[in-house]
Amino acid sequence: MQSNRRVFLKGSLAASAAGLAVGAGLLSPRAVLAAEWPESAFKATSMDDALNGYFGTADVSDSGDISVKAPDIAENGAVVPVTVESAVADTDKVAIFVSKNPTPMVAAFDLAGANPFVSTRIRMGETDDVTGVAHAGGKLYKAGKEVKVTIGGCGG
Amino acid sequence: MSTIRMRISPAGDVLDVKALIRHPMESGNREDKATGEKIPANYIQKLMVEVNGETVMDGNLSEAVSKNPYLNIKVPGAKGDEVKISWTSNTGESDEATKAA
Numbered sequence: 001m002q003s004n005r006r007v008f009l010k011g012s013l014a015a016s017a018a019g020l021a022v023g024a025g026l027l028s029p030r031a032v033l034a035a036e037w038p039e040s041a042f043k044a045t046s047m048d049d050a051l052n053g054y055f056g057t058a059d060v061s062d063s064g065d066i067s068v069k070a071p072d073i074a075e076n077g078a079v080v081p082v083t084v085e086s087a088v089a090d091t092d093k094v095a096i097f098v099s100k101n102p103t104p105m106v107a108a109f110d111l112a113g114a115n116p117f118v119s120t121r122i123r124m125g126e127t128d129d130v131t132g133v134a135h136a137g138g139k140l141y142k143a144g145k146e147v148k149v150t151i152g153g154c155g156g
Numbered sequence: 157m158s159t160i161r162m163r164i165s166p167a168g169d170v171l172d173v174k175a176l177i178r179h180p181m182e183s184g185n186r187e188d189k190a191t192g193e194k195i196p197a198n199y200i201q202k203l204m205v206e207v208n209g210e211t212v213m214d215g216n217l218s219e220a221v222s223k224n225p226y227l228n229i230k231v232p233g234a235k236g237d238e239v240k241i242s243w244t245s246n247t248g249e250s251d252e253a254t255k256a257a
Contacts, residue, residue: 109216
């Protein structure tokens with residue numbers, strides 16, 4: 001209960017611009033150069049909560065305009081190369097999710113001129129879909145690619 | 157020496173930026189095998205990319221990004237433009253590097 005309450009408090013703080021400024025001042029003593037790290041989205045344990053936490057909605061539709069490249073089989077879940085690209089016009093955010101990871105949101109990028117293209121290496125706990133999500137014109141689009149994981153990359 | 161290494165390939169009006177950052181990306185779930193104690197979380201949270209001083213990408217990473225993070229992105233720019241990458245971790249550490257395309 002206690003932890004849910006914390007998430008709720010943080011979520012509602014972030015909801016207002018004033019709250020964000022106050023939160024940044026109180027929670028982070030160092031200089032804030034960028035937007036606050038979206039903690040509630042990253043700590044969310046379900047895909048829907050993570051989507052809501054970052055994008056403000058979990059209403060996401062499958063799209064052929066999103067491309068997710070990843071290997072069919074990853075022997076080592078600690079290093080899985082993933083490329084997400086969006087061909088949806090006006091894409092302003094791109095994010096990578098793995099729904100069965102302890103916390104599904106892997107990484108999220110706000111674009112301010114950069115192309116909607118991100119290639120990186122991620123950790124996967126078990127065989128699952130890597131989901132690429134793009135935000136464009138207030139809507140969410142996604143595509144997935146299954147990766148069979150031989151040895152999980154989250155623990156030991 | 158900077159923790160950030162960059163390779164930039166100009167292609168038309170786009171710079172293909174490949175970056176490799178030396179960082180343990182400790183998730184906080186691992187145990188030290190010798191002591192049995194948990195290794196504290198230490199991972200990059202913010203990753204900012206600028207071209208000629210303008211932010212072009214505001215990245216948020218988690219402990220699910222692999223150790224020694226690799227990032228390939230495509231940003232607007234041409235040969236001679238300066239690309240700056242900076243990161244901040246959950247422990248408050250940070251680093252940055254700038255390279256001309």
